[in-house]
């Protein structure tokens with residue numbers, strides 16, 4: 001095991017012994033060595049190790065927790081009312097009565113499914129309305145919506161680029177961008193996180209001899225909560241004849257005084273970005289993804305990209321929910337201001353107590369660096385016991401030393417809730433026992 005997961009050497013050895021025993025038991029009972037078995041799948045060992053560590057440390061499992069109602073500033077999980085920091089309900093629109101009414105009306109009119117691909121089976125009016133609204137949001141010529149944000153990146157990047165091409169992406173880019181790049185067969189080059197100079201160096205070295213080039217960045221990074229210098233990336237893209245794609249999953253409705261994203265925050269002309277991508281699942285309180293760009297690209301995607309052509313249309317109920325959420329976002333920019341103020345209050349509160357919040361720019365996402373996966377798991381478990389729900393981000397999602405808790409704020413958190421959470425977090429962080437294995 002190359003990673004220590006924050007355990008002492010003795011604890012690590014004990015854990016490895018446990019893992020070895022578990023494997024031996026599985027093998028005895030025929031769970032392994034079976035030609036048709038799945039136990040050799042990559043990643044399974046890391047997952048088993050993490051599960052064994054969770055059990056050995058008597059931590060509550062932080063994954064797949066069941067929310068019994070609406071997950072907003074608070075949530076009810078396993079019968080307990082908690083302060084919630086693990087949902088992307090950034091502007092509190094998931095339970096907004098106007099969004100629910102739009103969803104009900106769409107169900108009454110169309111049922112719950114689009115029932116087939118839009119290309120072959122036809123549109124619902126709300127698809128075109130949503131696409132027009134998203135295009136207008138980015139001052140783009142056109143937009144296209146897909147059934148999943150993840151699938152949008154995979155299918156669009158995978159389809160747009162090919163084996164002769166080169167893709168540069170931020171080292172902390174979302175998995176969906178990386179999967180899309182892999183699918184394309186293009187040469188894939190990660191550059192150091194949020195470092196335009198590194199991106200330019202890599203691009204300059206790789207550009208000659210390559211076909212097309214694509215730079216992928218995020219408007220607001222989901223792990224660290226920091227933002228790139230968009231104008232610099234535009235310059236680099238132009239200088240090296242590359243397209244620039246910006247994933248706005250966590251910037252739509254979050255960045256800029258009216259939530260128009262990174263371009264608004266930094267006063268950049270949005271038409272300078274070649275491909276805007278985002279999801280409907282966060283601020284827009286639905287599910288699905290979108291691309292906003294020039295009409296020629298959107299038309300090409302609409303007729304050729306496999307994840308759209310060969311996949312069911314976005315359920316009208318979700319299109320209607322996203323459309324109404326977008327309308328509310330534009331009508332009530334004070335929600336964006338509240339979200340940003342809440343996040344600043346939370347981040348500054350943690351920092352004032354000497355806690356490490358990494359490079360968070362305090363727009364909606366605040367990491368709390370813990371230095372090890374076990375400590376992240378331990379702290380998440382302790383906080384849950386004290387009524388704060390937050391997920392640990394552990395190896396292999398981030399390098400072991402970059403393990404953390406990741407807090408998502410909403411416009412709906414009150415100042416009292418934020419201050420209470422900060423107090424609980426500071427107390428729990430200081431009072432953690434050294435990591436030793438129980439039993």
Ligand code: PLP
Nearest residue numbers: 148149150174222247249279281
């Ligand atoms: N892009 C980024 C940056 C994300 O953080 C996510 C999801 O968290 C996605 C894409 C995928 O979006 P979805 O969860 O809506 O499929």
